[in-house]
Amino acid sequence: MLARTDVDRRTGDERPVVTVPLRIQDDGAWLSVDDQRRVGVGELWRFYDPGFCDCDLADGVVENLVEPGVDGRTVEIRAVCQCIVCGTKATTDWLPVGRIVDGEWRDIDREGLLLSNASRKRE
Amino acid sequence: MPTDVERWKSEVYGNEIRERLFEFAEKGWESIPEDERDAWFERFKWWGLYHQRNGQESYFMMRIGTPNGVLEPGQVRAVGEIADEFARGPGVNPEFGAAYADFTTRQSIQLHWIRLEDIPAIFEKLDEHGLSTQQACGDSWRNIVGCPVAGKDKHEHVDALPVALDLHDTYKGHEDHTNLPRKWKVSVTGCREGCGQGDINDLAFEPATKDGEKGFNIRVGGGLARNEPRLARDLDVFVTPDQAGEVGGALSALFRDYGDRENRYNARIKFLVDEWGAEKMRRVLQEEYVDWELPTAGEDLREEYSYNSGYATGGHSDHVGVHEQNDGNYYVGLDVLVGRMGAADVLELADLADEYGSGEVRLTQRQNAIVTDVPEENLDDLLAEDLLSDYSPDPHPFMRGSIACTGTEFCSLSIVETKNRQVRYARWLKENVELPEGVEDFHIHLSGCTASCAQPQIADVSLRGMKTRKNGEAVEALDIGLGGGLGENPQFADWVGQRVPVDEVPGAIANLLANFEDRREGDETFRTFVERLDEDELADLIEPEETDYEDPMMHNTKLTWYPYADEDDMDDSPAPARADGTPISSDD
Structure with missing residues (x-):
């Protein structure tokens, strides 16, 4: 999986194409961005995803990272999570975990509320 | 589309990694x-790193594969010396000190804080002593496990050690089996107690008899990982000890080609067995990989299995204690709490094995160590040694039953701290909880x-990080x-x-045991007790x-760089570091 940033969406300016390899490594233990460890299992993520569980907000322990993806500059992940409120254990929708800006990784505050890709698109 | 890992493996994998490792x-x-x-980090696994x-970053766990858990004379000392010299890093463990060795549930040894720059010297020393890290991790034949007292057990059905060693010698470094789709865990059991734990391995050779000939039945597709535990499925195949190597290779080749x-x-x-079923697996094995007709399974010994069973079969559930061997000597199984032994203690163990036994030490799947070949006249002196106060052959059941993985101290996958926590749990339970009368085995795996x-799913009390x-x-x-x-x-x-919050777990276990004592019928074992309760009743036992x-x-x-550091924030990490330990800053 390669994240590409080639146009500044705010200004519309073209930028040099930057490709950033994204990988899930070590049996789903962590997300590699450009061969650097960026996101690992064991974090608690609060996210809005009515398709995941019945809670207003899921409060999920990240057990395994499954797949990386990109939506524009946003790096997303599907992960096996268990909601510590209701106990539901499932694979999440695409959740944002960081951004690639000028080829560099920027963390998203994952202790705050994460909106799944589908939820963001609905808004 | 092949994965990145498959692409990397197709470019460089197997023995050739060693040369590149040395260049780095x-x-x-x-x-x-x-x-x-x-x-490269993916490839290094094939060489046990x-x-x-x-x-x-820049520090490695090094796994040394010791087939069937056997450490020949001189090898324990080599491991102790390597741990003492090289397995030291910026973090010091408050329970175990600055340098230690871990004995694993697959009868291997793990060292931590290994620096890349030290690997050639370590490999040289391992080579000198007949030890290796080859294929200790990665997508290939992992360390072969079995009954750790194979060949010495008074009651064993068949001596499986030559079979395990033959598989090891044949398939470590074998070009046709270098690159498998995933790890390949093999167990060879010849004893009557099931100490090889074949049911949780990819390939299991299990003791059996066919037409009066002793050998093995074959099971395939066991494993515990990733919320997908499977018991190995019966392939309805019997092999003699002489045929085991060929059929083991045939199954590995089948996995290589169809995985x-x-x-x-x-x-x-295990997923291929799910998809095909055992019958198809057997048919493909016969039609495409074996030239002679595979006999159907022989009569097995499974009803006698006691290891990790929790049943009162009369057989042993571990190898702790003093036991007579088939040659009149004794083996002395020592309880190594959570499998971790300080480097100085490993060296002391080597001394004791030399002084009182043959120098050989064996490792068990319950993370313990066994001093073998002790003449009866040496027993008292060995049992009086100070080291055996810490690594007892007669430990309290809570110490004896404790197993723990590496945990967040070093492991990327773990969610919680484990080894030190299980040590604290065992000590607290020993001090505060009475086991019901007659309960001498009580296994807690974290x-x-x-x-x-x-291996939490096969314990009396199974604990898993959350x-x-x-x-x-x-x-x-x-x-x-x-x-x-x-x-x-x-x-x-x-x-x-x-x-359950970790500080409430000891209380939960105490209440569980009190409930067991209240509701126990006669002298039933804990496992027999829980088997007659349904899931809701079981949940009620835990308070x-x-x-x-x-x-x-x-x-x-x-979120710490090392949980036991005084300054444990990730930003305080001294890693990555150069060979001399000086941190490499991102500005360099």
């Missing part, structure tokens, strides 16, 4: 191109995540499972307690409760 070692950590690090977790290389989460052979390296919130704060927690065990009819635990047990690691240990 000579030039130092920084010589690994930044955009090739994922690839696992890059430690976030915050510990899923497009999805690593579906790659283990695994930091669903990878299940501590998180929860307590008083609004995120804290480490454990799922609690009951009802697991091996034996004739192995069962995996039901996870009946969810996300999590705060006690005077205090857990200093309630916080998110994964």
Whole structure:
């Protein structure tokens, strides 16, 4: 999986194409961005995803990272999570975990509320 | 589409990795191109090197594969010396000190804080002593496990050690089996107690008799990892000891050719057995990989299996204690709490093995060590040695039954701290909880995540790393499972307690045992007791409760660079570091 940033969406300016390899490594233990460890299992993520569980907000322990993806500059992940409120254990929708800006990784505050890709698109 | 890992493996894998590893070692950590690090760290696993977790960059876990757990005379000392000289890093463990060796549930040895630059010297020393890290990790034949007293057991059905060693010698470094879709875990059992734990391996040779000839039945597709535990399925094949190597290779080749290389989460052979069924697996094996007619299974010994079973069969459930060998000498099984032994103690163990036995030491799947070949006249003196106060052949059941994986101290996958926590649990339980009368075995296995390296699903009390919130704060927690065990009819635990904060787990176990004592019928074992209860009743047995047990690691240990450091923030990490330990800053 390669994240590409080639146009500044705010200004519309073209930028040099930057490709950033994204990988899930070590049996789903962590997300590699450009061969650097960026996101690992064991974090608690609060996210809005009515398709995941019945809670207003899921409060999920990240057990395994499954797949990386990109939506524009946003790096997303599907992960096996268990909601510590209701106990539901499932694979999440695409959740944002960081951004690639000028080829560099920027963390998203994952202790705050994460909106799944589908939820963001609905808004 | 093949995965990145498959692509990397197709470019460089197997024995040739060693040469590149040595080139990097000579030039130092920084010589690994930044955009090739994922690839090289994946490949290094084949040579037993696992890059430690976030915050510990440039340090490696090194796994030494000791087939069937056998450490020949001189090898324990070599391991102790390597641990003492090289397994030292910036973090010091408050229980185990600055240098130690871990004995694993697959009868291997793990060292931590290994620097890339030291690997050639370590490999040279390992080579000198007939030890190796080859294929200790990675997608190939892993360390072959079995009954650790094979060849010495008074009651064994067949001596499986030559078979295990032949498989080891044949398939370590064998070009046709270098690159498999995923790990390949093999167990060879010849004893009557099932100590090889074949049911949880990819390939199991299990003791059997066919037409009066002793040999092995074959099972395939067991494993515990990733919320997908499977018991190995009966392939209805019998092999003699002489045929085991060929059929083991045939099954490895079948896995190589048919295993899923497009999805690593579906790659283990257990999923192929799910898809095909044992009957098709046998048919393909016969038609495509074996030239002679495979006999159907022989008569097995499974009803006698006692190891990790929790049943009162009369057989042993571990190898702790003093036991007579088939040659009149004795083996002395020592309880190594959570499998970790300080480097100085490993060297002392080597001295004792030399002085009182043959110098040989064997490792068990319960993370313990055995001094073998002790003449009867040496027993008293060995048992009086100081080291045996710490590594007792007659430990309290809570110490004896404790198993723990590596945990967040070093492991990327783990969610919670494990080894030190299980040490604290065992000590608290020993001080505060009476076991019901006659209960001498009570197994508690603590695994930091669903990878299940501590084999939690086959314990009396199964503990698995989780998180929860307590008083609004995120804290480490454990799922609690009951009802697991091996034996004739192995069962995996039901996870009946969810996300119990770690400081309430000892109270939960105390209440569980009190409930067991209240409701126990006669002298039934704990496993027999839980088997007659349904899931709801089992859940009621667990009453999590705060006690005077205090857990200093309630916080998110994964967010530290090292949980026991005084300054443990990730930003305080001294890694990555050069060979002399000086940190490499990102500005360099």
